[in-house]
Amino acid sequence: MPRNTLRTVLPIASVSLFLILWTVYVRTAEVSPFVLPPPEAIVAALFEMVQTQELWDHALVTVIEAVSGFCIAVTLGVSLGFIMARVPPVEWAAKPFIVLLQLIPKIALAPLFILWFGFGLESKIVIAAALAFFPVFSNALQAFKSVEPGDKDVFVMLQANPVQRFFMLDLPNALPVVLTGAEVAVVLAMIGAIVGEFIGGNEGLGYLAVAHLQNLAVPELFGVIVILALVGLVLYTLIGRLRRWFSPWHVSTGVA
Amino acid sequence: MPFDAQVMDMEIQVSGLTKIFGDGPGAVTAIENADLALQPGEFVSLLGPSGCGKTTLLRIIAGLEAPTRGGVEVRGQSIWNGKTRSTKATRPVSMMFQEPRLFPWFSVLDNVALPLRVAKVDKKTRRDRAAQICETVGLKDFLHHRPTALSGGMRQRASLARALVTDPQVLLLDEPFGALDAMTRDALNLELMQVCARAKVTTMLVTHSISEAAFLSDRVVVLAPRPARITDIVDMPFDRPRDLDLQQSTQFQAMVGLLRRALSEGH
Numbered sequence: 001m002p003r004n005t006l007r008t009v010l011p012i013a014s015v016s017l018f019l020i021l022w023t024v025y026v027r028t029a030e031v032s033p034f035v036l037p038p039p040e041a042i043v044a045a046l047f048e049m050v051q052t053q054e055l056w057d058h059a060l061v062t063v064i065e066a067v068s069g070f071c072i073a074v075t076l077g078v079s080l081g082f083i084m085a086r087v088p089p090v091e092w093a094a095k096p097f098i099v100l101l102q103l104i105p106k107i108a109l110a111p112l113f114i115l116w117f118g119f120g121l122e123s124k125i126v127i128a129a130a131l132a133f134f135p136v137f138s139n140a141l142q143a144f145k146s147v148e149p150g151d152k153d154v155f156v157m158l159q160a161n162p163v164q165r166f167f168m169l170d171l172p173n174a175l176p177v178v179l180t181g182a183e184v185a186v187v188l189a190m191i192g193a194i195v196g197e198f199i200g201g202n203e204g205l206g207y208l209a210v211a212h213l214q215n216l217a218v219p220e221l222f223g224v225i226v227i228l229a230l231v232g233l234v235l236y237t238l239i240g241r242l243r244r245w246f247s248p249w250h251v252s253t254g255v256a
Numbered sequence: 257m258p259f260d261a262q263v264m265d266m267e268i269q270v271s272g273l274t275k276i277f278g279d280g281p282g283a284v285t286a287i288e289n290a291d292l293a294l295q296p297g298e299f300v301s302l303l304g305p306s307g308c309g310k311t312t313l314l315r316i317i318a319g320l321e322a323p324t325r326g327g328v329e330v331r332g333q334s335i336w337n338g339k340t341r342s343t344k345a346t347r348p349v350s351m352m353f354q355e356p357r358l359f360p361w362f363s364v365l366d367n368v369a370l371p372l373r374v375a376k377v378d379k380k381t382r383r384d385r386a387a388q389i390c391e392t393v394g395l396k397d398f399l400h401h402r403p404t405a406l407s408g409g410m411r412q413r414a415s416l417a418r419a420l421v422t423d424p425q426v427l428l429l430d431e432p433f434g435a436l437d438a439m440t441r442d443a444l445n446l447e448l449m450q451v452c453a454r455a456k457v458t459t460m461l462v463t464h465s466i467s468e469a470a471f472l473s474d475r476v477v478v479l480a481p482r483p484a485r486i487t488d489i490v491d492m493p494f495d496r497p498r499d500l501d502l503q504q505s506t507q508f509q510a511m512v513g514l515l516r517r518a519l520s521e522g523h
Contacts, residue, residue: 153353153357154357155374157319158371158374168359168374169359172359172361173359173361175361249361
């Protein structure tokens with residue numbers, strides 16, 4: 001078979017095979033539907049869920065939390081990264097805190113944020129931002145530092161002012177790496193929002209998952225996981241598009 | 257000719273220039289007590305082996321590196337006041353680097369127009385001017401390409417166009433074609449010579465190629481390493497315009513031999 005046909009056929013075939021094996025296993029081994037429901041039960045549950053307003057309300061809450069947290073993380077990460085790259089003493093002073101914060105599993109801070117910011121949206125946004133911050137920040141720091149001395153010389157020769165240099169050199173030079181960090185960050189922001197919803201509150205897809213678990217509504221629980229995956233996919237794809245749009249020259253984009 | 261009378265019309269005046277990197281026992285003298293004067297429109301090459309401080313000399317004139325002692329004047333204005341570069345004195349100076357130093361986020365046209373954009377020239381004027389200069393260096397068909405899509409020779413053409421777009425009075429070239437193959441290099445050198453003559457720009461070229469220095473220059477400044485210093489300044493008595501056939505002439509070969517001896521005596 002030609003390569004291109006294989007590329008279309010093989011993923012479909014492997015997913016179908018996986019679903020068939022799943023169904024066969026659940027039937028022959030007589031697995032309890034409370035442990036692992038068959039695929040068709042999950043599809044049926046999903047079908048009913050997407051017709052309820054409730055699911056979309058919860059999904060919207062999670063998206064708002066994750067996107068807000070992500071935006072805060074990008075704003076803080078890019079500005080701090082730039083300042084520390086340009087003013088090394090700031091980096092030296094901040095270094096112990098950065099190392100310490102990087103070593104703490106940020107998830108462990110979630111209960112603390114609930115304590116500080118309550119059970120509403122705010123605490124989830126803060127958790128999402130805390131998780132999403134580091135990939136953006138460390139990529140931004142590296143990217144803003146890695147301006148080649150020869151490129152700086154060009155702007156010195158042209159007597160460019162700092163603002164001109166930032167917009168014509170530092171920012172476009174850093175953008176591909178910063179946006180690669182943002183791709184990772186948006187996934188982490190989703191995780192942060194959901195963990196926050198697990199711990200406290202009565203809104204969001206994370207809350208919905210826990211609620212279904214407590215009712216032993218296992219197919220619905222799987223349904224929530226599928227929805228979460230789809231939301232994550234949409235956000236990740238959006239940032240990826242953004243990266244390719246903003247840095248069409250970069251090797252990571254794959255066009256000359 | 258009395259030295260003082262000459263100073264008045266000099267485009268570039270380098271006097272007692274010394275640059276020492278580091279201090280204490282680890283200090284390295286990159287250039288020692290260099291004196292040099294360029295007349296307007298003159299093409300002068302700095303010729304020497306690697307490590308003789310020729311690039312450092314160029315960078316001090318460009319205002320990219322502060323001298324330890326001595327000074328540089330362009331059109332009677334000091335480039336350096338102590339460790340501070342004068343933005344006014346460096347304004348008529350343009351520099352082309354070893355690497356093209358084009359920015360992949362701009363098109364070829366926008367790269368060439370960059371100096372005008374920084375100088376806040378309006379969009380239409382700077383694009384027209386950039387397109388015009390691109391045409392003179394043979395880039396007419398590549399204006400809207402990305403620099404990454406160009407060959408090495410084409411990139412250096414764009415880099416040259418960017419250096420000339422502001423109509424500089426002084427053009428500094430740091431081994432601009434060193435990384436190119438011999439044929440492209442010959443072609444570009446020929447064009448460089450024509451463009452510089454047309455623009456009446458005072459040019460200073462750093463090179464380690466003897467024939468390149470002899471072919472392009474009115475005068476060749478020979479430098480020696482350890483300690484880095486100027487050992488000789490040799491006139492190149494060839495008529496202009498010059499073409500590539502000049503390099504086959506016995507007179508040219510004789511000058512190349514002379515420069516080679518001057519270089520080896522410096523060691």
